[in-house]
Amino acid sequence: IRRLRREFGITPVAKKVDSLAAEWPAKTNYLYLTYGGSSDDVNYNEELRLKKVIVLGSGPYRIGSSVEFDWCCVNTVWSLRDQGIDQAIIINCNPETVSTDYDISDKLYFEELTLERVLDIYEKERPLGVIVSMGGQIPHNMALKLSSVGAKIIGTRAVDIDRAEDRAKFSSLLAELGLKQPKWRRLTSIEEALKFAEEVGYPVLVRPSYVLSGSAMRVAYSPEELRDFLFLATKVSREHPVVISKFIEGAKEVEVDAVSDGESVFIxxxxxxxDNAGIHSGDSTMCIPPLSLNNSVIEEIKDYSEKIARALRIRGPFNLQFIVKDEEVFVIECNIRASRSMPYVSKVTGVNLIKLAVSCMFGFKLKELIFKEPAELGYFGVKAPQFSFMRLTGADPTLGVEMKSTGEVACIDKSFAGALLKAQMASEQNLPISGSSILVIGSNSGVFETFMDDLREMSCEIFMIDCLGKSTRKTEMKILEFKDAFNYLKSGKIDLLIDLSPNKESTMAYKLKRLAIDFGIPLLTSEGLIKAVIKSIKEFKSKKVRMEVKSLNEYLESLPWTYGFDLLNDLKG
Structure with a gap:
């Protein structure tokens, strides 16, 4: 269709957004394409000698694509100017972003992020290339198609991006490198999938390729669930393979945000x-530096990261995700792009990973930019998700492998407990710091015993309701019937709701959690976060922890600066 359109001379023209109500010619860098015109408002022939780079933005805000990626795009534009680029051009279509402000880019095309529209702009501008790795999954998915029609991708090659994004190709690469990963199988038929699940045992994880925020990713606990999830996954990811892998329960998830120059890697x-593995990384509470990993595990994770980066010939930013179970490290995913956690990592550590990545994209080597390894932090940085469940009537607040958060906050403190409590408060979880009544859903006594002593020491009043009807009366907790629990929540007698039920999708559990959301009662559903929050509250109540008030710069200035350029002043935005 595109070829025919061009043969018939049906091509769009670039027009400036009129900011002066047509009284005078508008001098603006805001542009859009339209078929309702005969000439461009820009004389592209006069710009032939200019060095231009197009940066693809993150598009409309939605779950999985938000301001984190816009921070990456804006920092990319600033970094391009440091590389001597004459025009940093952004294509984006979201008026809420900073990247669409008039004073950020040299040119802004307020256009949809589709292959057709990006190619129209590319052909008019004739840039050095396109950066697809800063705006999240939407522009990232265009890399292979852009490359196939002759557009130059700046940074990692499109074919190598595909080797990471395609679940089957990436799993095959890990096998070639001898790196551990959960057992997996590429979907060829439903019968083959069911056979694989029987071999490795349930639960299994259904993982489509090239999807945003874990879309259609599901954990199946039975053949019936597996059939349903496979149908959904193949609908969402029609052009790319679906992989099924063994879901490792009770594991810890770990991520790496890094930059590579094609040879060396800066982590x-x-x-x-x-939170335990099984919660989407965008919904999980995170901590820097690692809280419970020993040095051998951390070194193994770094070694895996370097091997994967070299194998994929990464030049620019990338994110790797691992799970750790019984000190054993497994690789689960690689994203050769900026991650939503890179602004958080950059600000907590003081190293602007985007500026570093752009330098590597333009041929600089890490050894020219970084003099020494990063210094150890003397504090903790905790990132917590922000949810909008209260505004989404009927939405299930239970977290899983598909992302649900709509924002995030990050806080720093000299102690992990202080940073965690700050982050929870900043994300509008009004945790009960003083005298509290706690309602526990479920009968997972093994999990509950791990923090029961802490609750006793805090003199909390504990109520319990068992949605499965399996609880016994031999407990220190007061057992409530569903009707009583419902009324306690409505009347404000409960300060915190904890969900330990094995079946978090049960109707009774859902109704209680939904009620807690509607009445602004803090809700915790993840075992790892429940333990950490209760322990942190206990430490704060016992005055072992004091939350200090400091600016970001005060923390960063305490670090011994060992880097090749002034990164403290580069952390803009």
Whole structure:
């Protein structure tokens, strides 16, 4: 269709957004394409000698694509100017972003992020290339198609991006490198999938390729669930393979945000998830530096990261995700792009990973930019998700492998407990710091015993309701019937709701959690976060922890600066 359109001379023209109500010619860098015109408002022939780079933005805000990626795009534009680029051009279509402000880019095309529109702009501008790795999954998915029609991708090659994004190709690469990963199988038929699940045992994880925020990713606990999830996954990811892998329960998830120059790797941070594996990374509470990983595990994670970066010939930013179970490290995913945690890592560590990545994209080597390894932090940085469940009537607040958060906050303190409590308060979780009544859903006594002593020491009044009807009366907790629990929540007698039920999708559990959301009662559903929050509250109540008030710069100035350029002043935005 595109070829025919061009043959018939049906091509759009570039027009400036009129900011002066047509009274005078508008001098603006805001542009859009339209078929309702005969000439461009820009004389592209006069710009032939200019060095231009197009940066693809993150598009409309939605779950999985938000301001974190816009921070990366804006920092990319600033960094391009440091590389001597004459025009940093942004294509984006979201008026809420900073990247669409008039004073950020040299040109802004307020246009949809589709292959057709990006190619129209590319052909008019004739840039040095396109950066697809800063705006999240939406522009990232265009790399292979842009490359196939002759557009130059700046940074990691499109074919190598595909080797990471395609679940089957990436799993095959890990096998070639001899790196551990959960057992997996590429979907060929439903019968083959069911056979694989029987071999490795349930639960299994259904993982489509090239999807945003874990879309259609599901954990199946039975053949019936597996059939349903496979149908959904193949609908969402029609052009790319679906992979099924063994889901490892009770594991810890770890991430790495890093930059590679094609040879060397700079690891910005090893990030430990406070929540257990099985919660989407965008919904998980994170901690820098790692809280419970020993040095041998951290070194193994770094070694895996370097091997994967070299194998994929990464030049620019990347994010790796691991799970750790019984000191054993497994690789689960690689994203050769900026991650939503890179602004957080950059600000906590003081190293602007985006500026570093752009330098590597333009041929600089890390050894020219970084003099020494990063210094150890003397504090903790905790990132917590922000949810909008209260505004989404009927939405289930239970977290899982598909992302649900709509924002995030990050806080720093000299202690992990202080940073965690700050982050929880900043994300509008009004945790009960003084005298509290706690309602526990479920009968997972093994999990509950791990923090029961802490609750006793805090003199909390504990109520319990068992949605499965399996609880016994031999407990220190007061057992409530569903009707009583419902009324306690409505009347404000409960300060914190904890969900330990094995079946978090049960109707009774859902109704109680939904009620807690509607009445602004703090809710915790993740085992790892429940333990961490209760322990932190206990430490704060016993005055072992004091939350200090300091600015970001005060923390960063305490670090011994060992880097090749002034990164403290580069952390803009």
């Amino acid at each position: 910005g941070a090893v990030i430990e998830h406070v």
